[in-house]
Every structure is written in C-alpha cells, then in structure tokens.
Amino acid sequence: xxxxxxxxxxxxxxxxxxxxxxxxxxxxxxxxxxxxxxxxxxxxxxxxxxxxxxxxxxxxxxxxxxxxxxxxxxxxxxxxxxxxxxxxxxxxxxxxxxxxxxxxxxxxxxxxxxxxxxxxxxxxxxxxxxxxxxxxxxxxxxxxxxxxxxxxxxxxxxxxxxxxxxxxxxxxxxxxxxxxxxxxxxxxxxxxxxxxxxxxxxxxxxxxxxxxxxxxxxxxxxxxxxxxxxxxxxxxxxxxxxxxxxxxxxxxxxxxxxxxxxxxxxxxxxxxxxxxxxxxxxxxxxxxxxxxxxxxxxxxxxxxxxxxxxxxxxxxxxxxxxxxxxxxxxxxxxxxxxxxxxxxxxxxxxxxxxxxxxxxxxxxxxxxxxxxxxxxxxxxxxxxxxxxxxxxxxxxxxxxxxxxxxxxxxxx
Amino acid sequence: xxxxxxxxxxxxxxxxxxxxxxxxxxxxxxxxxxxxxxxxxxxxxxxxxxxxxxxxxxxxxxxxxxxxxxxxxxxxxxxxxxxxxxxxxxxxxxxxxxxxxxxxxxxxxxxxxxxxxxxxxxxxxxxxxxxxxxxxxxxxxxxxxxxxxxxxxxxxxxxxxxxxxxxxxxxxxxxxxxxxxxxxxxxxxxxxxxxxxxxxxxxxxxxxxxxxxxxxxxxxxxxxxxxxxxxxxxxxxxxxxxxxxxxxxxxxxxxxxxxxxxxxxxxxxxxxxxxxxxxxxxxxxxxxxxxxxxxxxxxxxxxxxxxxxxxxxxxxxxxxxxxxxxxxxxxxxxxxxxxxxxxxxxxxxxxxxxxxxxxxxxxxxxxxxxxxxxxxxxxxxxxxxxxxxxxxxxxxxxxxxxxxxxxxxxxx
Numbered sequence: 001x002x003x004x005x006x007x008x009x010x011x012x013x014x015x016x017x018x019x020x021x022x023x024x025x026x027x028x029x030x031x032x033x034x035x036x037x038x039x040x041x042x043x044x045x046x047x048x049x050x051x052x053x054x055x056x057x058x059x060x061x062x063x064x065x066x067x068x069x070x071x072x073x074x075x076x077x078x079x080x081x082x083x084x085x086x087x088x089x090x091x092x093x094x095x096x097x098x099x100x101x102x103x104x105x106x107x108x109x110x111x112x113x114x115x116x117x118x119x120x121x122x123x124x125x126x127x128x129x130x131x132x133x134x135x136x137x138x139x140x141x142x143x144x145x146x147x148x149x150x151x152x153x154x155x156x157x158x159x160x161x162x163x164x165x166x167x168x169x170x171x172x173x174x175x176x177x178x179x180x181x182x183x184x185x186x187x188x189x190x191x192x193x194x195x196x197x198x199x200x201x202x203x204x205x206x207x208x209x210x211x212x213x214x215x216x217x218x219x220x221x222x223x224x225x226x227x228x229x230x231x232x233x234x235x236x237x238x239x240x241x242x243x244x245x246x247x248x249x250x251x252x253x254x255x256x257x258x259x260x261x262x263x264x265x266x267x268x269x270x271x272x273x274x275x276x277x278x279x280x281x282x283x284x285x286x287x288x289x290x291x292x293x294x295x296x297x298x299x300x301x302x303x304x305x306x307x308x309x310x311x312x313x314x315x316x317x318x319x320x321x322x323x324x325x326x327x328x329x330x331x332x333x334x335x336x337x338x339x340x341x342x343x344x345x346x347x348x349x350x351x352x353x354x355x356x357x358x359x360x361x362x363x364x365x366x367x368x369x370x371x372x373x374x375x376x377x378x379x380x381x382x383x384x385x386x387x388x389x390x391x392x393x394x395x396x397x398x399x400x401x402x403x404x405x406x407x408x409x410x411x412x
Numbered sequence: 413x414x415x416x417x418x419x420x421x422x423x424x425x426x427x428x429x430x431x432x433x434x435x436x437x438x439x440x441x442x443x444x445x446x447x448x449x450x451x452x453x454x455x456x457x458x459x460x461x462x463x464x465x466x467x468x469x470x471x472x473x474x475x476x477x478x479x480x481x482x483x484x485x486x487x488x489x490x491x492x493x494x495x496x497x498x499x500x501x502x503x504x505x506x507x508x509x510x511x512x513x514x515x516x517x518x519x520x521x522x523x524x525x526x527x528x529x530x531x532x533x534x535x536x537x538x539x540x541x542x543x544x545x546x547x548x549x550x551x552x553x554x555x556x557x558x559x560x561x562x563x564x565x566x567x568x569x570x571x572x573x574x575x576x577x578x579x580x581x582x583x584x585x586x587x588x589x590x591x592x593x594x595x596x597x598x599x600x601x602x603x604x605x606x607x608x609x610x611x612x613x614x615x616x617x618x619x620x621x622x623x624x625x626x627x628x629x630x631x632x633x634x635x636x637x638x639x640x641x642x643x644x645x646x647x648x649x650x651x652x653x654x655x656x657x658x659x660x661x662x663x664x665x666x667x668x669x670x671x672x673x674x675x676x677x678x679x680x681x682x683x684x685x686x687x688x689x690x691x692x693x694x695x696x697x698x699x700x701x702x703x704x705x706x707x708x709x710x711x712x713x714x715x716x717x718x719x720x721x722x723x724x725x726x727x728x729x730x731x732x733x734x735x736x737x738x739x740x741x742x743x744x745x746x747x748x749x750x751x752x753x754x755x756x757x758x759x760x761x762x763x764x765x766x767x768x769x770x771x772x773x774x775x776x777x778x779x780x781x782x783x784x785x786x787x788x789x790x791x792x793x794x795x796x797x798x799x800x801x802x803x804x805x806x807x808x809x810x811x812x813x814x815x816x817x818x819x820x821x822x823x824x
Contacts, residue, residue, distance in 0.1 A: 029554045130699040136544040142441045143719030272684045286716035287542040294702035304698035307555030
C-alpha cells in the first residue's frame with residue numbers, strides 16, 4: 001500500500017522521518033504487507049534531501065495514481081488544501097491531516113464526503129499535537145455522555161503566560177522571548193489573539209457534542225490585554241491565568257463555546273501545565289474528569305499523531321471508521337453573556353473607600369486581592385456567580401471606577 | 413446483539429447501570445441494530461433489583477447461548493474467572509474484563525486463545541480505571557517506539573501518601589482514614605504492599621514492549637515503611653514520595669520493571685496527582701512525554717471503560733482487532749540492582765560529624781536534607797547516580813551508620 005505526503009514543512013518532513021525511522025513496526029501495526037511512501041508534493045526544491053526521488057510538484061500525479069490509498073495533508077491553510085482534500089476523498093483515497101484551520105472550517109463537509117466514498121478522513125494531529133485526544137474522545141469515552149471540555153490548546157500563549165507567572169515578565173517581553181525561542185511566529189496574531197485555540201475548541205466541541213461548531217460562532221479573546229499585575233492579583237487568590245478553550249453542553253440542546261483567559265485555581269491539573277505544554281480536560285457523566293497532557297506542537301510529536309492516523313487508515317482500508325459529526329444548527333452556540341460565571345475584576349478608582357463601598361453595594365462583601373507595588377487607585381476582587389451580563393451590569397453601576405481587566409474564574 | 417455480565421459487584425453493577433442509562437448512544441456507537449443485556453451471572457441474590465429478570469446462576473447458560481456475542485467479566489480473582497473466560501473465547505465469544513489479576517497472570521494465554529478463535533479479548537478497565545490508556549498506547553502511539561512508562565497506578569496508596577504529605581499524618585493514621593473513607597479494604601495488603609500496582613505495570617509493560625511480563629518477575633515494594641520524616645525530608649529536597657510502577661526498554665532487548673516508592677520532583681505532572689487519582693506517563697521516541705490523568709477506580713469510571721470495550725467488540729464482531737503481545741522470554745526482566753539511579757537515604761548515626769565524613773568519603777559531597785524536629789542522630793541525603801548495587805555497597809561501607817530508609821529518585 002502506498003502513501004503520499006503533501007507539504008514538506010515542519011510537520012510533513014517529520015511525518016516522512018517517522019515513517020522511515022519506525023518503518024518496520026509501522027508496517028506490522030498497519031496489518032498490511034507493506035506501507036511505502038511514494039510521493040512528496042511540494043512546490044519548493046529540497047536539494048540533497050534523502051527522499052529526493054519522491055518529490056513531485058503536480059498534485060494530479062497523486063490524485064490519479066490508484067496505488068496511493070492514503071494521503072497526508074500537512075500543507076496548512078484553507079486553499080488549496082480544501083480543494084485537494086475534497087478531490088482525494090472523492091477519488092476514494094483516505095486523507096490524514098494536521099490542518100486545524102481546514103477541519104474547523106470544513107470538517108463537516110469533508111467528513112460527509114469521506115462517508116459518501118467509504119474512506120476515512122482523520123485528524124488526530126489537528127488538536128493537541130501529539131497528545132492522543134481525538135481518538136480517546138471518540139472511542140474510549142464512547143460509554144460516556146461528555147458534558148464539558150476545557151483545554152490549554154496553544155503552547156505559545158501558555159509559554160508566554162508561564163513567563164509572566166514565574167518570572168513576572170510583562171506580556172511584551174514574554175512574547176519577545178517566545179519569538180527568540182522559536183515558539184512564536186514573527187506575526188504571532190493567530191496564537192496570541194486566540195484564533196488557533198478557537199479552531200481547536202471548534203473541532204473538540206464538534207466531536208463531543210455532535211454538530212459542527214464554526215469558529216465565527218465562538219467568542220474569542222486573546223491574552224494581549226493581561227497585565228503583569230493581573231497575574232499577581234490572581235496569584236494572591238491562589239490561582240493562575242491560563243488561555244482556555246472550553247465548551248459545555250446545555251440542557252436545552254445548545255452548547256456554550258469560548259476561548260478566553262481564565263483563572264484556574266492551584267490544585268487543578270490544568271494549573272500545573274507549564275511552558276509550551278498542552279492539556280485537555282474532558283468531563284464525562286460516568287468517568288468524571290480525565291486529563292490528557294503532552295507536547296501540543298513540535299515536529300516529531302505532531303508527526304507521530306499523523307502517522308498513527310496513517311496506520312489506522314491502513315487498517316481500515318475499504319471499511320470506514322465510524323467517526324465524525326453532523327451539520328451545525330441555527331443558534332446552536334448559546335450567548336455566553338447569559339451563562340453563569342464568577343469574574344475577577346480589576347478597576348481603577350478615584351476614592352478607594354468610596355469605590356469599595358460602591359462595589360460592595362453591587363456585589364456584596366468581596367475579598368480584595370493584593371499585589372505588591374500596586375497603586376492605591378486600584379482595586380482587584382472576585383465576584384460571586386451570576387450571569388456574565390448581570391455581573392457586567394452591576395459593575396457598570398459602580399460609580400467612580402473604571403474597569404481595567406475582567407477575567408472569568410473557572411472550577412476545573 | 414446480546415451481552416452478558418458475569419459478577420454483579422461494584423464494577424459489574426456499574427456496567428449494567430451505564431448500559432441502561434446511555435443505551436441509545438451506546439447502540440448508535442456500536443454500529444449494531446441493537447445491543448441488549450441478556451444475562452447477569454452471580455451466585456448471590458439481589459431481591460428488588462430492577463434487572464431481576466436477567467439474573468442466572470449457571471455459567472453454562474451463557475456459554476451455550478449463541479445469541480450472546482460479548483461477555484463482560486467483572487468477577488475478579490483468578491478462578492473461576494480464567495476457566496470461564498477461556499471457555500467463552502474458545503466458544504467464539506468476545507470477552508471484556510476489568511480483572512487485572514487475570515490479565516497480569518494469564519494475558520498471553522487468553523490473547524492467544526482469542527486470536528485462535530477470531531474474537532476479541534479487551535481489558536481497558538484493568539489499568540487506570542476509567543482513564544483511557546490501553547487503547548491510546550496501542551493505537552494513538554502506534555507511530556512511536558515507547559521507551560518508558562511510569563505511573564501512579566493505585567489510588568488507595570496515593571490517597572495515603574497525599575495525607576502524609578499534606579496533613580503530615582503517619583502511615584498508620586492515613587491508612588485508617590483511607591479505610592474509614594472506603595478507599596482501602598479491611599485487608600489492605602494488595603494495595604499497600606504494591607501487588608495491585610504490580611499487576612498493572614505488568615499489563616502496561618507487556619503491551620508497550622511486546623512480551624508478557626509476569627508479576628513474579630517484577631521487584632515490588634509497598635509504602636508501609638515510609639516514615640512521616642521521609643516525607644518531610646523529601647519535601648525539603650523539593651519533591652514528593654509517590655508509589656510508582658515503572659518499566660523501561662533497555663538497549664540489549666531486556667526491560668526493567670519495578671514497583672516501589674519513588675521521589676518525584678515538584679514540577680513533574682506526576683507530582684501534582686493528589687488523592688485517589690491515577691496518572692500514567694508514557695515516554696515515546698517521537699511524542700516525548702504524554703500523561704493520562706483521571707480516577708483510577710470507582711464504580712462508574714471503571715464501568716465506562718468496560719462499556720467502551722463492549723462497544724468496540726460490537727464494532728469489531730467477526731473481525732478481530734490487532735492487539736496484544738507475545739510470550740515471555742528467559743531473563744526478559746533485567747536485574748534492577750544493575751540499573752542506574754540516584755537514592756534518597758536516611759541513616760541513624762552515632763557521631764554526626766564522623767558519620768558525615770564517612771558518608772562523603774563514599775559518596776562525595778552530599779546535600780544534607782532537613783526536617784523539623786528530627787533527632788541529631790539522623791542524617792538524610794541524596795546520592796549521585798550509579799547502579800543501585802554500587803550505591804548500596806558504598807552505603808554499607810559507611811561505618812557507624814544504620815540505614816533507616818532508602819528511596820529511589822526519578823526524573824519524570
């Protein structure tokens with residue numbers, strides 16, 4: 001059986017490396033007599049590469065080669081990845097991708113196409129890099145109704161927040177360090193604005209709750225506005241600030257889904273996730289909380305997830321795995337402002353005592369948080385639980401104060 | 413398709429509960445038209461139980477009913493579980509078990525029998541309760557060579573150690589609290605002496621490295637000798653004491669496997685696993701470290717893992733999953749005393765300064781650990797790395813000291 005790889009960047013070249021290095025055990029586990037790499041599609045040249053004889057530049061060679069049964073898409077981006085993958089599935093080839101943008105935007109369409117042509121469309125590597133998460137959710141947790149899912153889904157932002165927490169760095173300095181270390185792109189927007197995490201929570205929510213969740217339906221807030229003092233106030237509360245993607249099933253059939261900075265209390269398994277690591281918490285009705293932890297990115301971890309999918313495709317050739325989700329529905333994602341939460345709030349005030357009295361008139365007795373070196377004209381506190389909208393309305397009724405920072409407090 | 417459950421104890425009744433409660437989604441995920449419980453085998457009576465019409469006392473009813481394709485074994489113990497499961501597999505029925513004793517002692521035999529009769533023998537629930545671990549290892553990590561595995565595999569001992577660490581309780585008091593909370597049996601030997609963890613690391617090592625590892629080949633040490641002061645000295649070192657089951661692939665084709673108390677440094681994902689929770693770390697060549705965390709026991713978590721296997725059997729009826737391991741080999745498990753490690757050592761001494769000089773003559777400069785209220789006649793320190801045998805020989809050459817406690821220091 002033959003495999004092709006489209007896109008010889010970091011992940012694609014890692015896939016080729018893993019396929020070569022662990023070739024013998026991979027063939028054995030694939031239950032096929034052979035599993036050989038036939039083509040690598042890339043428009044660039046790679047002089048001196050040991051796989052030089054496999055490079056091609058014309059997609060149609062792969063599309064029309066009947067010996068190629070499995071194609072790996074590691075090109076990234078929506079176009080032409082979407083057109084290529086659609087054509088391949090329609091031609092009866094299974095496709096494995098690490099492309100979260102593609103799955104988040106076109107997952108339902110591509111899964112339907114795979115079903116119609118009795119082939120597989122798998123994407124374990126699209127969430128959590130090498131952490132096994134898509135397959136455990138579909139298979140191991142098959143006996144559970146999943147109620148909720150929450151994760152540290154982006155390693156770049158988790159590295160930045162770790163530096164802010166442990167080294168008391170400012171956001172800008174931590175971002176620069178992340179760039180110097182190669183953890184953040186020159187243009188880091190997709191990471192720090194939360195778009196990358198948003199794509200991943202869309203994929204997880206679609207899988208857990210059965211209907212496609214599109215990124216534009218998910219409220220997304222990045223970490224760019226978090227101040228060093230917020231980090232310290234939250235430390236005083238006994239927690240840490242993490243960028244979480246989360247989704248929850250509501251009783252009325254809707255779900256909530258959001259990406260935002262969130263307070264995670266120490267003692268939670270999500271609180272101790274440092275550096276570029278990812279972790280995903282799944283809350284099931286029978287199983288309780290389960291957490292999956294590991295490297296969320298990187299050449300070899302991600303490649304190993306891709307290759308595991310390739311092996312799975314080889315094992316299931318000509319018989320499709322039952323896997324996927326249905327179309328989206330109108331108003332499927334509920335208004336997050338109507339959901340209950342507690343909030344961490346930092347405000348700038350004129351008269352400290354008067355402001356505190358006004359705050360407690362709205363929120364009841366609050367615990368003030370402290371932070372070394374904070375000005376007298378600043379108050380930070382945590383509210384009780386109510387709908388976000390009600391809490392914000394109460395905050396706006398506090399005279400003589402100006403909100404500087406509002407972060408949701410979680411109970412994971 | 414029909415299912416039978418053998419053993420209506422905690423896990424068995426949980427399986428029946430989950431099968432009933434999530435019936436609709438389970439049938440859908442099983443890809444069968446139906447998936448119905450037909451029999452519950454138990455010698456006891458359960459008057460008033462809602463499943464009263466399903467109870468039977470004769471195993472042969474299940475064995476000879478051709479409609480029953482999947483049997484759940486949640487009886488526990490080796491006999492008659494082994495004879496029952498053997499007969500069922502030979503009769504062409506798939507079997508799902510949560511019985512770690514059975515899998516650790518007879519896994520290879522039963523897997524071979526399943527293979528010979530083209531049925532499945534699955535046991536996700538035998539390790540880590542509800543935590544998905546067996547399936548992620550076999551499937552998601554298929555692209556990795558697994559180098560090492562280490563886990564907190566027993567919730568009872570982890571609860572006891574948590575109480576010793578956080579509440580400074582003595583072992584005896586923490587054990588009594590565990591018993592009062594229902595976390596430990598009246599006869600807690602299998603937990604506190606490490607046998608339960610030993611069975612689980614045998615199953616994991618067999619799966620990761622491909623040859624059956626029997627419990628009697630695995631050095632096993634429990635937590636009964638850990639003193640409250642050991643816990644405090646290790647805290648001074650910046651770590652915690654955990655009962656770890658671990659196994660590692662050696663370059664010569666052998667493996668190491670052991671259960672023992674071990675020092676885990678703070679910052680490790682294993683260090684923050686509290687209470688009755690379990691966590692399993694898998695170290696792969698491509699993926700790096702991945703950690704799976706959740707409830708390692710309990711009725712519904714364990715039942716949900718069993719039911720996930722039942723669903724998998726239903727999906728794979730008449731076509732066997734590629735899964736399992738080969739027979740053991742002579743001298744497969746290497747002598748642990750020849751492996752490199754660092755040791756935490758606590759000794760009773762007569763003359764403190766003379767003893768310290770003697771210790772440093774053997775081990776070089778050591779960092780003495782401190783513990784409030786410790787007597788002057790006690791020293792605790794950590795050695796550098798060497799084979800365990802060499803370190804113990806050096807220790808025995810320290811005149812005027814008597815070893816009170818020796819605990820291996822890990823780098824997970």
